[in-house]
Amino acid sequence: MLFLASMLGLIAVGGVAMTADFSTDEDETDKSQDTTSEDTAGQTAPETEGDTPNLLHFVTNDADQILSGDDQDNQIQGGTGNDQINGYDGDDTISGGQGNDDLHGSTGQDTLFGSDGNDTLHGEDGQDTISGDAGDDMMFGHNDDDLLLGGDGDDQMFGGDGNDTLHGGTGDDALHGGLGDDTLSGGAGQDTLFGGAGDDVLSGVVTEADTTASDLEGSAQSDQDFLNGGAGDDTIIAGEGDIVTGGSGEDSVVLGDWLSDGEAVEVVDFETGKDQLLMVCDLENNPDPEIEIQADETSPGVSHIFVDGTEIAVVHSRSPLVEDDIVLMDHADGGTFGLAMVS
Known part of the structure; x- marks a missing residue:
């Protein structure tokens, strides 16, 4: 029966545990990635040679930041302020960090973590995974088949187009x-x-x-x-x-x-x-x-x-x-x- 198959997927969602890993494996970086790391002053660290650029943003102070990726698969992490982060093209992994953040995956199959604070997360195009984590978050899948996980707090979740899976977690x-x-x-x-x-x-x-x-x-x-x-x-x-x-x-x-x-x-x-x-x-x-x-x-x-x-x-x-x-x-x-x- 169709609804039984659907329920199997629903039950699996209840056990999903997601964490953001922004560590860089040295071997993997040497083989395939150009890595750019920006501190809060906007200074750029030296790049490693490789075939596939991968932009990494690390923000360490409490200032409100606007961070943007490019057309590659980026990893972008906000800091303690109220950040706006735009992934743009590529399959991006974005974490807002502390503060009330505004995250946009844009095109590609993106993974967004709100982390602490009352965050707003937009998957936009592509099959995205969106996790609100702590706080009262607003999550929008927009296009394609998205997975939205509320986490803690009183969350508002909007699947949009596509066959979406939404799990509220704890909270109202x-x-x-x-x-x-x-x-x-x-x-x-x-x-x-x-x-x-x-x-x-x-x-x-x-x-x-x-x-x-x-x-x-x-x-x-x-x-x-x-x-x-x-x-x-x-x-x-x-x-x-x-x-x-x-x-x-x-x-x-x-x-x-x-x-x-x-x-x-x-x-x-x-x-x-x-x-x-x-x-x-x-x-x-x-x-x-x-x-x-x-x-x-x-x-x-x-x-x-x-x-x-x-x-x-x-x-x-x-x-x-x-x-x-x-x-x-x-x-x-x-x-x-x-x-x-x-x-």
């Missing part, structure tokens, strides 16, 4: 997929996810990689997230207490036994006969779960979903919910997100 984040078939995972905190156009995958479930033993101990419990698929046929994996809006298209809302200990999910725009609820259960240990649909006594069009006597979802629809709207799945089939995200 806002993720916008934009165009393309995007994969969005909020992580820990109260997050808001907008799929936008395309067939998107959205997850409000917290993975073990999003938490530490000192906070959630790898459980699926999370703050209430707001998940909006937008246009397209979206797959939305709901965590405890999440508010789900499918939007237009034929959407699948994934529920499961990870919801049994918390607040029920609320699905606000379910279209019977068009959308579907995918119920993921451990059928090996519980081969015959009791799934019950109860109509709300006071609100027509509202149905309450129970699994083995526990309410896990409240579904709003124009027509009464029926059994055919619910598809039962085993962890072995759809349960990569059931088992890996909930332990």
